[in-house]
Amino acid sequence: MTQLFFSDYDIESASTDARPPLVIVGAGGLGREVLLLIQQINEVQPTWQVRGFYDDRAPATPTVAGLPYLGTAADLNATTEPLAVAVAVGSSAGRAGVVARLTSAQLSFPPLVHPGVALHPRQRVMLGAGCLIQQSCVLTCDITLGRFVLLNLGCTVGHDAELADFCSLMPHANVSGAARLAPGVYLGTNATVIQGVQVGENTIVGAGAVAVRDLPANVTAVGVPARAI
Template identity: 45%
Template sequence: MKDIAIFGAGGLGREIALLIQQINEAQPTWNITGFYDEQRFTKDIDGFAYLGSVKELNEVGSELNLVIGIGNCKWKQQVFEKIENPNIKFPTLIHPSVQMRAFQRCEIGEGTVIAQNVVITTNVKIGKHVQVSPASTLAHDVEIGDFCSLMYAINLAGNVKLSRGVYIGTNATVIQLLEVGENSIVGAGAVVTRSLPANCTAAGLPARIIKTHETPA
């Protein structure tokens, strides 16, 4: 059993703890040591210890696997950039219900979490520290950049490209051959029918840009 901790003690982090326990039911792999978070906790989190902030994480003296359980793409990247400890490793976590075989020719980066009942077809490329939430579908030749967050039941059609730091809200769809630019947000339930530029928020059916921002939201 290998030690693993979660950074982020909110809802997503606690869901990742559940996912790890479900992985262990299929094949004992991980020993959850607890949660790190910038917010201080005085009691256990779903039965697991609060271990400290980034400061304490950077002081860990032996190898520790860590997954960043933060949905906000900007905050997720900021936490990663603050971790300077060479003892920290970032494993890829895939729920046992997800079918992944070599003949699918898929690539998945370190620190990425793929939750239960996600469908991934063929030639899909997923970057580092990506969250793919339950019941989502990634069709052929999809490319997902680092630090993206895909919420529940989203659908990416064939040849969709998400650039770095894209957030896709619950039950949203991006149709085939489209691109969503870096640091953009697609609102819950939206249907993207045209490519979106970087640094925007789009919502609706069809999705329309409702906001632009110069830096990651």
């Protein structure tokens, strides 16, 4: 797994014409939120030229939030120019499936982080390719996020936590220090994983649930304390 410091993706101020092109895969509500995230990044430092949206399910209108619908994943794979891609799919399994279909060597997947989120080298936060970190998230120190991790609005991640590839945190989910989330874990809105707890691969922790002890793989856990159902 390739992991990069957030600062590795800092781009010097550039004119609009010089900004690298970026497209969003996922033309639904999260796609529009990711567009807003990119616009917020550009307001602070012009960074990306957003071309439009791709989705295997065509939207009802030819434009989404004022940008064109450009086609399917197969159309995106046919690109002849380098393109940055943001995969805006909320489901962990769905996001992994989309990434598996994006096979063109022309495609790259930079992490996108809201400019209000503090990420400095001294925090020692490692981000994998394709991570999306939305407004009001708080990450402390010595944290590792794998590839295509999604932190939605207002999430917190504590010291020494590890979130593996394709983990998804919905708004205001909380991961305490030294917790371990295996690949594909999904935390619902306001879910919490207590310090040191490990959550198994592809497990769903329901909205408002609190994981106070380790959870196995491939279950759905709800309640306080969270129990597999």
